[in-house]
Amino acid sequence: MPEAMIKESETSLCSLPDAGGHFGVYGGRFVSETLMGPLEELEQAYHKYVNDPDFIAEFQRDLKHFVGRPSPLYHAERWSEKLGGAQIYLKREDLNHTGAHKVNNTVGQALLAKRMGKKRIIAETGAGQHGVASATVAARYGMECIVYMGAEDIQRQAINVFRMKLLGATVVPVKAGSKTLKDALNEAMRDWVTNVDDTFYIIGTVAGPHPYPAMVRDFNAVVGKEARQQSLEQFDRLPDYLVACVGGGSNAIGLFHPFLDDSQVQIYGVEAAGDGLDTGRHAAPLNAGKSGVLHGNRTYLMEDNYGQIIETHSISAGLDYPGVGPEHAWLKDTGRANYVAVTDDEALQAFHSLTRIEGIIPALESSHALAYVEKLAPNTDKDKIIVVNLSGRGDKDIHTVAAHEGISL
Amino acid sequence: MSRIEARFSELSANNKKALIPFITAGDPSIEQTLMLMHELVKAGADCIELGVPFSDPMADGPVIQRASERALAGGTTTDDVFDLVKQFRQDDDTTPVILMGYLNPIEVMGYQLFADRAEQAGVDGVLVVDLPPEESHEFNQVFSQNHIDQIFLVSPTTHGERLIRICEVASGFLYYVSLKGVTGSNQLDIDAVSGKLEEIRQHTNIPLGVGFGIKDAKTAAEVAAICDAVIIGSALVERIAEYSDNSEQLKIEVSAFIHAIRNALDK
Numbered sequence: 001m002p003e004a005m006i007k008e009s010e011t012s013l014c015s016l017p018d019a020g021g022h023f024g025v026y027g028g029r030f031v032s033e034t035l036m037g038p039l040e041e042l043e044q045a046y047h048k049y050v051n052d053p054d055f056i057a058e059f060q061r062d063l064k065h066f067v068g069r070p071s072p073l074y075h076a077e078r079w080s081e082k083l084g085g086a087q088i089y090l091k092r093e094d095l096n097h098t099g100a101h102k103v104n105n106t107v108g109q110a111l112l113a114k115r116m117g118k119k120r121i122i123a124e125t126g127a128g129q130h131g132v133a134s135a136t137v138a139a140r141y142g143m144e145c146i147v148y149m150g151a152e153d154i155q156r157q158a159i160n161v162f163r164m165k166l167l168g169a170t171v172v173p174v175k176a177g178s179k180t181l182k183d184a185l186n187e188a189m190r191d192w193v194t195n196v197d198d199t200f201y202i203i204g205t206v207a208g209p210h211p212y213p214a215m216v217r218d219f220n221a222v223v224g225k226e227a228r229q230q231s232l233e234q235f236d237r238l239p240d241y242l243v244a245c246v247g248g249g250s251n252a253i254g255l256f257h258p259f260l261d262d263s264q265v266q267i268y269g270v271e272a273a274g275d276g277l278d279t280g281r282h283a284a285p286l287n288a289g290k291s292g293v294l295h296g297n298r299t300y301l302m303e304d305n306y307g308q309i310i311e312t313h314s315i316s317a318g319l320d321y322p323g324v325g326p327e328h329a330w331l332k333d334t335g336r337a338n339y340v341a342v343t344d345d346e347a348l349q350a351f352h353s354l355t356r357i358e359g360i361i362p363a364l365e366s367s368h369a370l371a372y373v374e375k376l377a378p379n380t381d382k383d384k385i386i387v388v389n390l391s392g393r394g395d396k397d398i399h400t401v402a403a404h405e406g407i408s409l
Numbered sequence: 410m411s412r413i414e415a416r417f418s419e420l421s422a423n424n425k426k427a428l429i430p431f432i433t434a435g436d437p438s439i440e441q442t443l444m445l446m447h448e449l450v451k452a453g454a455d456c457i458e459l460g461v462p463f464s465d466p467m468a469d470g471p472v473i474q475r476a477s478e479r480a481l482a483g484g485t486t487t488d489d490v491f492d493l494v495k496q497f498r499q500d501d502d503t504t505p506v507i508l509m510g511y512l513n514p515i516e517v518m519g520y521q522l523f524a525d526r527a528e529q530a531g532v533d534g535v536l537v538v539d540l541p542p543e544e545s546h547e548f549n550q551v552f553s554q555n556h557i558d559q560i561f562l563v564s565p566t567t568h569g570e571r572l573i574r575i576c577e578v579a580s581g582f583l584y585y586v587s588l589k590g591v592t593g594s595n596q597l598d599i600d601a602v603s604g605k606l607e608e609i610r611q612h613t614n615i616p617l618g619v620g621f622g623i624k625d626a627k628t629a630a631e632v633a634a635i636c637d638a639v640i641i642g643s644a645l646v647e648r649i650a651e652y653s654d655n656s657e658q659l660k661i662e663v664s665a666f667i668h669a670i671r672n673a674l675d676k
Contacts, residue, residue, distance in 0.1 A: 032468035037566030307517030
């Protein structure tokens with residue numbers, strides 16, 4: 001690691017990535033030569049517009065009037081009471097238009113695409129949330145939209161597939177490999193490398209080649225910026241704990257990033273332990289994987305001894321991914337954030353708890369964060385404060401939950 | 410002098426162009442791949458590009474992707490690839506072998522160990538598709554110390570400073586990706602390729618190979634007229650897939666296909 005990078009990171013944890021897109025040893029730009037030029041072009045456009053007052057104004061206007069921001073920071077009083085410890089606040093990303101945090105990023109990237117003169121957008125999706133968010137902004141800004149989705153995920157998420165089609169997107173089933181999110185990402189990259197001239201690739205998470213991890217983080221950082229301000233307004237101080245689920249990690253980094261320099265705030269990212277970390281059937285690279293290179297960046301991966309990517313498992317399609325954003329890998333190694341994992345069963349239990357106690361049906365992804373709060377809160381004092389990112393609503397998951405419980409709808 | 414350098418200077422002295430076929434190690438099996446490597450040389454190949462299978466071959470089209478899947482399904486590992494090259498070297502000590510693949514299987518083994526084992530096996534070059542020069546400083550040092558050339562890609566979107574930089578670090582030969590797209594694509598524009606090769610020539614004297622989208626003898630001959638080496642991948646791998654369950658037929662078809670291209674190049 002170059003010395004300058006270490007010094008820089010000591011002054012502010014928010015100053016990364018470096019010019020090459022590195023977070024310590026992670027991140028970077030590991031793509032075939034054909035994509036290097038387009039990525040440089042994207043990086044330049046991003047740096048230009050991220051500081052452009054017109055761009056910022058348009059982004060903020062659409063976040064307010066189209067997405068419905070700011071999202072509330074809701075005090076879950078009954079749930080806090082039941083768990084018997086810290087006061088729990090939910091950052092209500094589930095109330096956004098399209099039902100999850102994903103739309104913050106797709107609005108930002110679509111506006112960027114528009115300014116770069118790209119008429120065609122492509123996206124990959126796992127659970128379908130990012131696909132829906134991409135199809136939504138494509139309709140909103142009048143662009144063609146192609147969504148790559150694993151054939152298996154198409155089966156699991158029929159409602160979101162239909163939603164994307166209603167919005168005018170073409171959904172392309174990906175039948176290669178494990179037929180899930182990682183294969184959809186491979187296929188979207190192949191499309192991009194072939195159609196780079198007129199196509200903008202909207203990556204849905206904080207992974208991929210530089211500048212995606214930084215760009216997607218910055219568009220989602222509105223979550224943490226609002227939460228920080230709302231904390232000061234609502235309880236006159238910063239929270240003691242932040243909790244968010246981590247698949248690729250976009251909702252988590254969006255919440256965490258504005259708090260990284262607030263060393264008194266403890267940060268917890270929650271991965272999907274699936275059937276359990278010891279079973280091998282999970283999607284928890286930070287807890288049980290090792291460093292490697294996939295999808296354009298160096299990060300923690302689920303891989304075998306020969307570096308082949310292995311299939312992951314989670315009840316939540318949005319967490320079912322063998323990699324994780326490089327900034328999370330770096331936050332883990334530096335110890336600034338803690339990464340834990342909860343099982344499918346624990347997430348389902350939390351799904352029911354929140355639904356029954358607070359009247360809010362959470363996404364199965366977000367239920368992983370909630371499940372960790374159920375472990376954390378009882379061991380904390382009542383005057384402590386936990387902010388958890390309720391990253392999405394659970395309507396899309398009711399079929400999965402019903403099927404898991406042997407109920408046919 | 411490295412095998413790659415020796416081969417290119419020998420070809421140049423005879424006013425011939427290099428023919429570089431690509432096959433995936435372990436497709437349909439390691440034994441068949443060994444047989445195919447020797448057949449390719451007999452049919453007129455000057456250098457062999459050997460694909461190291463990877464679970465997520467992002468830069469490859471469906472044909473080579475499926476070859477990777479078949480090889481992995483058959484249990485092919487990096488160890489097998491080294492053994493394969495070692496066996497090939499027992500009967501052929503002059504044909505250069507270049508490993509082509511993705512970074513993760515190398516990264517997981519460690520650059521130094523991979524380079525040591527590759528050198529011991531008789532590998533002459535490595536082409537890591539997802540390792541651009543910006544990320545390959547350490548890799549380049551390790552592999553050049555082990556006398557293994559790092560073959561870099563140049564694409565239609567490589568311009569200005571980056572092109573100069575790639576030309577500075579390249580060794581063995583430069584691999585020009587003839588079109589925007591994945592391996593096996595279908596829209597090669599010979600004039601565009603020619604223009605770009607002229608631009609590259611201004612910055613380097615090392616041999617220039619062209620690959621992606623060369624499907625038949627006719628295209629191969631057209632491309633060979635403007636560069637030093639043609640690389641044939643998907644069109645060959647497609648034939649291997651078609652005849653994978655009949656070893657004798659496989660040998661005949663692959664041999665005939667490469668032979669026809671050799672003849673077209675030598676005309």
